[in-house]
Amino acid sequence: MTYNQYEKSIEASRPIEVYQFTQGANLYNYTSAEDIITIDFVNYLPEPIKRTTIREGPENRKQVVALEVSAVNLFAVQYLTSVPGKTATCRIKRVQRSDFPTPEVVTLFDGKVRSIAFIDDGKAAKIALEPQAAATSRNIPRFTYMGMCNNVLYDQHCKVDENDPTFRHVGVVSGTSGNLITVTGASGFPDGFFNNGFVEFANGEDHRMVLDHTGDVLTLLLPFPASLNGQNVVVLAGCLHDPNDCHTKFFTSEDPTSNLINYGGYWSVPTNNPFVKGLL
Numbered sequence: 001m002t003y004n005q006y007e008k009s010i011e012a013s014r015p016i017e018v019y020q021f022t023q024g025a026n027l028y029n030y031t032s033a034e035d036i037i038t039i040d041f042v043n044y045l046p047e048p049i050k051r052t053t054i055r056e057g058p059e060n061r062k063q064v065v066a067l068e069v070s071a072v073n074l075f076a077v078q079y080l081t082s083v084p085g086k087t088a089t090c091r092i093k094r095v096q097r098s099d100f101p102t103p104e105v106v107t108l109f110d111g112k113v114r115s116i117a118f119i120d121d122g123k124a125a126k127i128a129l130e131p132q133a134a135a136t137s138r139n140i141p142r143f144t145y146m147g148m149c150n151n152v153l154y155d156q157h158c159k160v161d162e163n164d165p166t167f168r169h170v171g172v173v174s175g176t177s178g179n180l181i182t183v184t185g186a187s188g189f190p191d192g193f194f195n196n197g198f199v200e201f202a203n204g205e206d207h208r209m210v211l212d213h214t215g216d217v218l219t220l221l222l223p224f225p226a227s228l229n230g231q232n233v234v235v236l237a238g239c240l241h242d243p244n245d246c247h248t249k250f251f252t253s254e255d256p257t258s259n260l261i262n263y264g265g266y267w268s269v270p271t272n273n274p275f276v277k278g279l280l
Contacts, residue, residue: 003104006096014097017108018044019067021075023088024205028075039095039105047073054092054109062134065092065109067127071118076125079116082222085200085207088113090129143264147271149241151264153197159252159262167237167250169194171216173228179220181228183235187215194218196238201231210238243267 006012016037021028031037031044038044050068067090069076078084089112095103111129119126143150154162162168169189175182181199191214199218200207212219218235239245243263250259 001098003096003099003106006098012098016095016097017049018093018095019047019049020044020091020093021088021113022091023075023078023084024086026205030069030073033097037095039093039103051092063131064114065111065129065131067129068119069125069127071123071125073125076116076127078225079125080118081225084225085198085209086205089132090127145266145269147242147265147267147269149239149246149263149265151241151262153239153241154236157262157264158259159254160250160259161252162236169235170232171235173231173233174216176223176227176229179223181218181220181224181233182216183218183233184216186213186218186235189213189237191215193237194235196240197236198238200234200236201228210235241265 001009001012007015017032018037018039019030019032020042021030027042029042029044030047030049032047032049033044034046036043036045048070052066054065055063071077071080075088090109091107092109094106094108097103109129109131111131111134114128114130116128117126118124149158151158154160160167169183169185171183171185173181174184183199186194192212194210194213197210197213198207199210199220206224208224209221210218211221237249239250243260243265246263247258247260251257252259252262255261
C-alpha cells in the first residue's frame, strides 16, 4: 500500500510524525512515537510533543505553528537564559508505521523558530514556528536612503573577507563572568577593534555580538549558555557602517588600501532634518 492508502484507511492508518530541528551544524531529531524511529539512517528520539493544526493553502503562508515540549528538552533548554546566535529551523514530517522499513515520507511543515516561551511555571516550552514562505511574502527594500552603509559586514556586497587574519582572531577563552569573556591575544588588536563584531565557536555553532573590546576582555550583548573556558573561539572585527571605518579599517582584494568603493550608504545625506529643526 502507498502512504495515501494507509492515510485514508480507517483500520490500517498508524501515523507517526517526526520533527527535525536544525541549528547551525547541530541536529535535534524527535518523534511523537513511543519508540525510536529510524528514517534514512537518522534516529528520531521519542519526545512528548503537542502541536497546533497545520493548515494548507496559499493564504496560510503566514500561519504560526505552535509546538509544546518539556522544558528540559535539549533543544528548548538553550533558550532558557538567552537566545542562541544561530537561527533554528524545523521540519515536520509524517510517515505511516505500517509502511516501514522504507516508508514514504511526507513533509507537513517547513519553517523557522520565531520564539520560545516557557509556560506552566517553567514546566513546558512553547515553540512558535513561522513558515519559510512567510519571509518571501514581505516586501523589504534591499537599500534605503541613509548615511549608514546598507551592507552586512563580510557579505557579498561588502566583499570584505572574514577569513583574512587582519580582521579575524582565533584565541583561547581564559575566563568568563556574565557577559564578559577574556580571549587570549585579543589585546594584540587596538581597543575597540572588535566592537560591533562577533565571537563564535571555532566550529561556527553559535555566536554573540561584541559590545566593547578592551585588551583581552570582550563585553558581549548576551552571555553564552555555557562556560567556554579553555575553548577556542573566533573573534571577528566589527564595523560602524560609516565611511571612515570603510575607508580606514577595511579593505578587499579589489583595493588593498580601502573598501570605500563598496560602501553601501549615502554619506552626503544631510544629518539635520528640516521637518524637525526647521530650515535655519
